[in-house]
Amino acid sequence: MKTNLLILGAWAFSLGSLQMATANETTKHDIVIITRKGIVEAPVRGRKISKDSDGTLYLRSVAEPPPRQAKTKKAQASPSPKPRATPLPLAVKRAPKPIKPILTTAATPPKNPTITIQKKSIAVVAEGDDLDEYSTVATIADPAEPVNRGTFWLNHQLYTYILRPVSKAYEFVLPSPARKAIHNVFDNVEYPVRVVNHALQLEFKRADLETRKFVVNSVAGVGGILRMSDRIPDLANIPPADTGQTFAKWGIGHGAYIVLPVLGPRSVRDTVGMAGDYALNPVSWLAFGGVTGATALAVSGPSAARNMNERINLYDAATQNAIDPYVAVRSGYIQYREQAASK
C-alpha cells in the first residue's frame, strides 16, 4: 500500500463526526486529502474513507462514531459525548470549492487562503548553523518590562549623577592597595554566607575548604587584609556560594526579572536569596544587635562604599558600548546567574 498520503483534512472529520448525527448532508464531500498528486476531496461513509488506488487512511482514531441511541441510557443522557482521542489541531480551514493548492509566503497572502504552506522563515535555520550558534543563550521572563525599564532609567540617573562621582572620589582618595585591602576584609567577613550555602547545597568539601580559607586569611592574612589563601592552590579558586544559588540548586526557577531601585537587576528567586545573604552577613548583624551610630557607620560605611564601587564598575562594564543597555544588563545578569548555579 502506498504511504504517500498526507492528511491535513482530518480536522474536518473530527468536527464533522460530531455533526454527523445531525445529518448534515448538504456538503458533498467531508474531508480534504493532500496527496502527492494534488488535493482531492473524499466522501466519508461511516468512519472510513472509501478506498481508491492511492490507498486509504482510516480515521478511526480521530474521533468516536456518533452515539447510538439504543445502546445505553448513559448515551441518551449525554447528547454530545467527548471524543475519545484528542482531535487534531485546526491546521487548515475547510475551503469553498473548488479547492486549489496554494503555495504562498507571508508576504503575499491569498485572497481566500485554504491551505497555506509558509516557506521557512529566515529565522529557521538548519541544525548546526554557524549563524545560530548563540540561539540558546539563557533568557528570563520579563513581564513587567515597562516598569523595569522605568526603574532602570531612575537607577541610571542615580548612578550617573550621585553614585559614580562618589565612587570616583572613593577611588581617588583610596589608593588601589587600600581598596584591595578593604575588599579582602569584607570578603573574608562574608564567610558565613558562603559556608552556610555550601552546606545547604551539600557541598561539604567546599564548606570545609571555605573554613580553611577563612582561618588562613584571618590569621596569616591579618584579619583578612591579605588574601594569603591565594597561595594555596586548593583554596585559591573555591566557587562562590549565595542563597539564590542554593535555591537554584534545589531546583527553584528564577521567576520573573525585576529591577530593584538602587540595587539593580534581580530575579524573584535571587531577591528572596538576597534577604538570606543579608541575614547571614556579619556586617548586617550590627543592625540586628542594635548597634547604631559611629560604630555601625565605621563598619558598614567601608562595606557600603566597596559594594557601591563594585556595582558602578559592573554597571559601566555592562552598559558601555551597549546597543540597548537595559537588554545588555538583563542578558548579562541572567547569563552570570546561570553560570553561578551550574558550578
Next chain:
Amino acid sequence: MKSRAFLIALAALCVLPNSYSASTTDAEIFLKKSINEIVDIAKTSPNSTALAESTRPILVRIISFDAMTRRAVGPGWRQFTAEQQKEAINLFSTLIIRTYSGKFTPGELPEITYKAATSPSPGRVEVSTTTSYKGSKYNVIYRLEEIDGWRITDVVIEGVSMVANYRTQFDAEFSQGGSTAILGALRKSISAPQR
C-alpha cells in the same frame, strides 16, 4: 586484509590525540602571546582612548570580527546586503575593540593564570583563565577557532559571553527594523560619548 585495517585504525588512534593536543597547544601559545602584547601596551597607555587606538592593530589580527558579527546578528545576517555586511563588521569591530580595551584601566595590570585548555570540537579551543584585576578575581574564557590561523571568536567573562550578549540586543533591533535598524543602532552606540 582485516589485520591491515586494524593496523591503520590503531595508527589513526595514535596520531589523532597528538594532533588534537598539538592544535590546542598552538592556540594556547597564540593566546598568551596576544594577551601579553595587549598588557604591554596597557602599561604605557595614558588613557582608555589611547589604549583602544594602540591595541586596535593587534586586536584586528587576533580576533575574527567577521565570525563575531555574523553570530551576534544571527540568522538575520542573510538579509544584509554585501555592503551592509561590510559596514556592520566595520562598526561592530570598533564596538568590540572599545568594549575589550575598556576593560583595562591604564596603569592597572591584570594577573592572568592560564588553566588547561579544552577542545570542544576539532578546530575549536577554549582557554580558561583566572584574571585578578583591581582586587577581584574573574573567570575569563577565550574561545578560539582556526580561521586562517587561530582567531578569538568570543570572550566569556564570569559566564557572560560577549557575543551572546550582543545577540540578545541585536535580536530586539532586528525584529523591529531588520538590517537597517541594526546598522542604525550600531552607529548610534559608536557615536555615544565614552564615560
